[in-house]
Amino acid sequence: MSLNFLKSLLEAAAPSGFESRAAAVWAQEAQTFAERVYRDHYGNVYAEVGPEDAPAVMLSGHLDEIGLMVTHVDDKGLIYVGAIGGWDPQVLVAQRVRLLAEDGDLVGVVGKKPIHLMSASDRDKVSQIDDLWIDVGLEAAEVKRxxxxxxxxxxEQPVLVVGERVMSPSIDNRIGAYVVLEALRKAAGSGRRVVAVASSQEEIGAYGARVAANRLDPVVAIAVDVTFETTQPGVDVKRVGEAPFGSGANLAVSPLLSPKVLRDLIATAERENIPYTLGANPRRTSTDADEIVLAKTGVPGAVVSIPNRYMHSPSEMIDMRDVRACIDLIAAYAGSLEASPDFTR
Known part of the structure; x- marks a missing residue:
């Protein structure tokens, strides 16, 4: 595991559909050990080990983060935006934003009417994204150019590491892309064909994973994402279960997913003394897996998740103990998979 690689990956600006910066970081690291590294027209990056003509074990972690898209620049040079993915507009107020402009990035601040100028009724209102703007501090003509x-x-927030905790706005789901590549590194000597995919556009529909799964037609697939860390205030464990920091890999239970893959992951975790929890997903999983399992004639799938605090905020937080558990579990599972597995329900 490389913390420097993780920091570089987290620092790369890569909103949904515009993942090329993070893709370049991921591909560069993959090239240090993978046998084959390649990209597709949809923004996915692939890294493979094992025989090229063998059935593939697919590991998918999406590269994209939620972001913003400019909808209008007014005559004062203030910039208005729409949401790429699921934002709570409250967390945007007064944040710094990096705009990926064609002739060089610009950093601005998200503005809102000061409380001193608000009416009593305004103060009680929840901000909408249309109430906010970005100010990059330049003259209007320069902004419009x-x-x-x-x-x-x-x-725009720096990566912060405190002991085992890592904080960044792009944890969801740069950490999943990190886990699948590190699991691939550990599984490299297994003799299996394992393909790690840093997928695109999950936050707007998991479209990259759909493309990748149809391309690879894998024998089995594991999607890696984040789930809710359940000791943070306001989390109802009766609804989402328990996944505190340090509890290891969270394994999804869902009608969409393969019960055999889940049983095998649990057996692997118990054999290898890897901590894990279970998470109930009575319908969809809201991860890449929802699209992967429907590729071609269907793909047996699983979801392995890392507990995450403050999801879809400027300061998401994870614990590296859980990251290591996910890497170890996925690598052990992929390396021990039988040559012709039967996933019939």
Missing amino acids: RVRVGTVGVI
Whole structure:
């Protein structure tokens, strides 16, 4: 495991549909050990080990993060945006934003009417994204020259490491892309064909994973994402279960997913003394797996997740103990999979 690689991956601005910066970081690391590394026209990056003509074990972690897209630049040079993915607009207020402008990035701040100028009724209102704007501190003519409608941006926050905890706005789901590549590294000597995919566009529909699964037609697939860390205030464990920091890999139970793959993951975790919890998903999993399992004639699938605090905020937080558990579990499972597995329900 490389913390420097993780930091570089988290620092790369990569909103849904515009993942090329993070893809380049991931591909560069993959090239240090993978036998084959390649990209497709949809923004996915693939890294493979094992025989090229063998059935594939697919490991998918999406590269994209939620972001913003410019919808209008007014005559004062203030920039208005729409959401790429699921934002709570409250967390955007006064944040710094990096805009990926064509002739160089711009950093601005999200503005809102000061409380001193609000009416009593305004103060009680919840902010909507239409109430906010981005100010990059330049004259209007310069802003209009450099920032076009369709320019995208992300929250600008440094990666912070405190002991085992890592904080960043792009944890969801750069950490999943990190886990699948590190699991691939550990599984490299297994003799199996294992393919790690850093997938695109999960936050707007898991479209990259659909493309990748149809391309690979894997024998089995594991999607890696984040789930809710359940000791944070306001989490109802009766609804989402328990997945505190340090509890290891969270394994999804869902009608969409393969019960055999889940049983085998549990058996692997118990054999290898890897901590895990179970998470109930009575319908969809809201991960890449929802699209992967429907590729071609169907793919037996599983979801392995890392507990995450403050999801879809400027300061998401994970615990590296859980990250290591996910890497170890996925690598052990992929390496021990029988040559011709039967996933019939």
